[in-house]
Amino acid sequence: xxxxxxxxxxxxxxxxxxxxxxxxxxxxxxxxxxxxxxxxxxxxxxxxxxxxxxxxxxxxxxxxxxxxxxxxxxxxxxxxxxxxxxxxxxxxxxxxxxxxxxxxxxxxxxxxxxxxxxxxxxxxxxxxxxxxxxxxxxxxxxxxxxxxxxxxxxxxxxxxxxxxxxxxxxxxxxxxxxxxxxxxxxxxxxxxxxxxxxxxxxxxxxxxxxxxxxxxxxxxxxxxxxxxxxxxxxxxxxxxxxxxxxxxxx
Amino acid sequence: xxxxxxxxxxxxxxxxxxxxxxxxxxxxxxxxxxxxxxxxxxxxxxxxxxxxxxxxxxxxxxxxxxxxxxxxxxxxxxxxxxxxxxxxxxxxxxxxxxxxxxxxxxxxxxxxxxxxxxxxxxxxxxxxxxxxxxxxxxxxxxxxxxxxxxxxxxxxxxxxxxxxxxxxxxxxxxxxxxxxxxxxxxxxxxxxxxxxxxxxxxxxxxxxxxxxxxxxxxxxxxxxxxxxxxxxxxxxxxxxxxxxxxxxxx
DNA sequence: AAGTGGTCTAGACCACTAT
DNA sequence: TAGTGGTCTAGACCACTTC
Numbered sequence: 001x002x003x004x005x006x007x008x009x010x011x012x013x014x015x016x017x018x019x020x021x022x023x024x025x026x027x028x029x030x031x032x033x034x035x036x037x038x039x040x041x042x043x044x045x046x047x048x049x050x051x052x053x054x055x056x057x058x059x060x061x062x063x064x065x066x067x068x069x070x071x072x073x074x075x076x077x078x079x080x081x082x083x084x085x086x087x088x089x090x091x092x093x094x095x096x097x098x099x100x101x102x103x104x105x106x107x108x109x110x111x112x113x114x115x116x117x118x119x120x121x122x123x124x125x126x127x128x129x130x131x132x133x134x135x136x137x138x139x140x141x142x143x144x145x146x147x148x149x150x151x152x153x154x155x156x157x158x159x160x161x162x163x164x165x166x167x168x169x170x171x172x173x174x175x176x177x178x179x180x181x182x183x184x185x186x187x188x189x190x191x192x193x194x195x196x197x198x199x200x201x202x203x204x205x206x207x208x209x210x211x212x213x214x215x216x217x218x219x220x221x222x223x224x225x226x227x228x229x230x231x232x233x234x235x236x237x238x239x240x241x242x243x244x245x246x247x248x249x250x
Numbered sequence: 251x252x253x254x255x256x257x258x259x260x261x262x263x264x265x266x267x268x269x270x271x272x273x274x275x276x277x278x279x280x281x282x283x284x285x286x287x288x289x290x291x292x293x294x295x296x297x298x299x300x301x302x303x304x305x306x307x308x309x310x311x312x313x314x315x316x317x318x319x320x321x322x323x324x325x326x327x328x329x330x331x332x333x334x335x336x337x338x339x340x341x342x343x344x345x346x347x348x349x350x351x352x353x354x355x356x357x358x359x360x361x362x363x364x365x366x367x368x369x370x371x372x373x374x375x376x377x378x379x380x381x382x383x384x385x386x387x388x389x390x391x392x393x394x395x396x397x398x399x400x401x402x403x404x405x406x407x408x409x410x411x412x413x414x415x416x417x418x419x420x421x422x423x424x425x426x427x428x429x430x431x432x433x434x435x436x437x438x439x440x441x442x443x444x445x446x447x448x449x450x451x452x453x454x455x456x457x458x459x460x461x462x463x464x465x466x467x468x469x470x471x472x473x474x475x476x477x478x479x480x481x482x483x484x485x486x487x488x489x490x491x492x493x494x495x496x497x498x499x500x
Numbered sequence: 501a502a503g504t505g506g507t508c509t510a511g512a513c514c515a516c517t518a519t
Numbered sequence: 520t521a522g523t524g525g526t527c528t529a530g531a532c533c534a535c536t537t538c
Contacts, residue, residue: 017508042524043523051508052508052509053510053511054508055508057525070435071523072524074515074522076522077523077524080474082468082470085438090340091495093495094497185497186495187494188317188335190490190491190492191340191490191491191492191493192490195445195461212443213443224328224332226332236441240440240442242440244341244436244438245340245344245467266527291505293503293505302527302529303528303529308527310505323504324504324506324534324537325536326504327505501538502537503536503538505534505535505536506533506534507531507533509529509532510530513525513527515524516523517521518521518522519521
């Protein structure tokens with residue numbers, strides 16, 4: 001009996017060496033395991049951890065990209081204190097619950113709306129479907145304690161989500177995976193400033209006309225086919241969006 | 251006399267193989283050199299271009315990160331049409347003139363202000379200097395034709411920039427390099443929505459109270475020392491900020 | 501089963517920084 | 520000059536998709 005474990009779990013990955021090294025180094029960085037902010041040389045790390053320098057470099061590249069470290073040719077690799085301030089990198093937001101948790105909040109989700117409508121011309125064009133096709137609209141409010149922080153409106157072609165028994169409170173990517181039709185690969189997002197109108201302002205618990213940021217975005221699957229159109233509104237006084245800007249490509 | 255050429259030029263780089271491969275592939279992608287959107291296998295590319303697969307993979311990783319291509323394990327690598335829409339990646343903005351050029355504009359720069367003041371408590375803390383230390387403030391307006399698009403205010407400790415003969419119209423990183431003291435390595439930026447006040451609104455040519463996006467950011471050198479504090483305001487109707495959001499780390 | 505991208509190795513040489 | 524990160528090679532095996 002060649003008993004294969006981990007049978008039913010949806011998660012297939014056994015962490016790659018690079019993943020493990022990344023996690024290990026991140027732990028040491030956050031735990032102040034490197035006294036003066038200097039990280040050992042790549043050669044030393046490779047020897048210590050028993051992997052090749054390539055693996056070490058892959059891990060360091062990730063940490064550099066996250067802003068956790070800075071590398072300087074000829075000099076060494078160093079912990080990057082300002083970079084560590086950044087809790088959620090804008091380009092990697094995938095679930096607002098996680099974002100709020102990263103900010104130290106205890107998030108909760110309220111489904112404000114969950115209905116089926118038909119696509120208008122603009123939405124049909126965005127999603128590559130026909131005008132009048134059925135679309136599921138899910139409106140969710142993310143709070144920390146009782147304070148609203150993020151409001152999202154997702155519009156998904158009805159055929160991509162499973163029947164009525166799914167929980168609309170789960171993240172969109174999970175909703176789509178449950179549907180089995182399409183899998184979310186990436187978003188193209190526009191950052192749009194606006195003065196909140198009465199309805200959205202009320203739901204977010206701020207005065208109408210308050211300046212705020214919204215994301216207008218389209219999510220695509222790996223085949224570059226659009227699968228979801230979304231708009232998100234943020235309470236910027238509670239959730240500051242941060243990012244690192246660098247000159248060079250990685 | 252071992253005459254070393256390229257003596258006076260500031261640019262040291264002879265493009266790396268990866269750079270060249272990246273440029274080559276990008277050209278073919280934009281020029282529709284790949285008929286059905288399918289890019290040859292990494293092994294084939296390596297053989298065709300006469301470099302190792304590692305070099306090819308480095309180049310493809312960059313293009314993937316820019317959103318120009320999508321890679322799918324087991325299937326292949328493909329041109330990413332939606333990703334090609336993105337002209338300037340938010341995380342790599344380094345000069346607004348370049349950003350505007352990428353959007354197809356012909357930019358011009360106006361220096362609205364260029365003066366020396368003293369740091370208040372907050373600025374001193376941000377820049378790691380003492381309250382009352384001298385600070386150069388440069389306010390610039392970027393236009394396309396005569397239409398204002400971006401307004402920036404940069405605050406730099408006076409010691410980091412050269413004497414009075416420098417041209418404040420050049421990008422901040424160039425200003426600092428000319429000063430010779432500090433070199434800009436990266437920014438940590440906050441995206442802040444706001445209703446434009448009368449002064450800024452007037453300079454940008456919009457009505458006071460218009461909702462807009464601003465960046466509040468601090469630039470650091472490679473030693474993680476702050477070297478510049480900046481605020482930028484955008485005409486979002488003329489310059490949409492876009493980014494790609496992905497789940498996984500690279 | 502064949503072909504693709506994903507991971508990993510071991511080693512080489514170069515460019516740059518420190519001392 | 521010694522040590523560091525940056526680039527590049529050639530090859531191996533694995534996980535996954537496609538046919």
